[in-house]
Amino acid sequence: MEIIKYDIVVLGGGAGGLAAAVCLSKKLNKNGIKYKIAILDKEDKCGRKLLATGNGKCNLTNYNMSPEYYNRSCREFIAPILSKYKPEKLMSFFLSLGMIFRSDSAGRVYPYSGTAFDVMNILVLNSQAYGADIHCSVNVRQIEQVRGGFKLISDTAEYQCKKLILAAGGKAQPNLGSSGASYSFAKMLGLDVSPVFPSLAPIPCKDKDLSAVKGVRVPCRVTLNADNVPVHTETGELQLNADNVSGICVFQLSRYSNEFFALGTVNGVKTEKITITADLMPEYTCADVEKMLFSKCRKYPDQKNGEIFTGMLNRKLGEFICKRAELDINGYMYSLMQDDIETLARLVKTCTFTPKSLSSFNAAQVTAGGISVDQINPDMSCKKNSGLYMIGEALDVDGVCGGYNLHFAFSSGIIAGNACADSMRGGVK
Ligand SMILES: Cc1cc2nc3c(=O)[nH]c(=O)nc-3n(C[C@H](O)[C@H](O)[C@H](O)COP(=O)(O)OP(=O)(O)OC[C@H]3O[C@@H](n4cnc5c(N)ncnc54)[C@H](O)[C@@H]3O)c2cc1C
Structure with missing residues (x-):
């Protein structure tokens, strides 16, 4: 097997690895000095996942940055990183590479060009310009710490290096390169790995009647409840599918449901049962909805029950609520009783779905x-x-939707790249 020697290897050419490689090579390769730096990636090009981010627009950070947007167990660790690498500092890193930005009213920051390709491309261009080699289609299978460095075995070659930045990502969306190999590598190197589960994903649900509202999208307020106690509420567009609920607002709840199915806890607290409740008309009280429904009955006594939500809710959703209230949608509104109206209004304000299993890593x-x-x-x-550095999604750090995951991947990459360069020059660590 061919042996290829480098000073530093960055394993994984995704968001974090590319940012690390730019910093490393920029800091080390100057004044006629050149270190041998390589980025290895198993895919045929770098940054495949990065290209898919933000629907192809790449939401790379958020002006509203705080540890509370990340999982509890990492907050102490991440707080100093976030205070050192504020959104503005991350943006000034990209600005120094030639990138400008746009942001929206929620503080989400995107490249000005509106394309994730640009973010990937500017990192690749700069890594190469500062002298890093990029080796794609290199699937590393094994890592060993040896005297003076590391040995990485791929399908075709053995790479040797003095320092290693492990940036091989997590397990979400294996079709984009996330093999979950980071966890095996960490174990090979004697490190502990906490159980992994998907986050920011559709939530599979048990409710058989969901198939009747497949394809319906409704702006609403969704809450995840653990043992009937509300844990987290989000506002946004709920997407109803045959066997799951989805949409960004659901993604934000999925960490809790997946923690429940993976560990039997929610926020670390042992939990017996979880539900999702959707308030389908959050701008109105239950009494307002009842009033509207009574007025429908008075105005249209000879119309069918299935029409009662006409002008208020999507038709399929209206019929779905009627069925949940055990009303015959072909019955007539004149026959509806006060109890029926109260039930309908309650179901609109607390439309309940029951999660049934872990989300799929393929959709997370x-x-x-x-x-x-x-x-x-x-x-x-x-x-x-x-001589070992670890960054990005491989670590037990996950954020909510809104640019928080890329912020951490990039910031941890920049910090590791700079620190690794300093230790290389100083010959320490
Ligand atoms: C559809 C989608 C949309 C997203 N949108 C956003 C968004 O808008 N904002 C946001 O903040 N976050 C978003 N994320 C999350 C974000 O993409 C990740 O948090 C981020 O990419 C993690 O960066 P990373 O460098 O740690 O890992 P990755 O970007 O996954 O990079 C890891 C790299 O390692 C390589 N690799 C893995 N195993 C091996 C191996 N054995 N040998 C060699 N190479 C290997 C992979 O091919 C990959 O290129 C999104 C994710 C997805 C899937």
């Missing part, structure tokens, strides 16, 4: 769990293994 945006952060120093170096 990120991985929750991963390499435990108590093993990592603030400069992203590993406490136990000298």
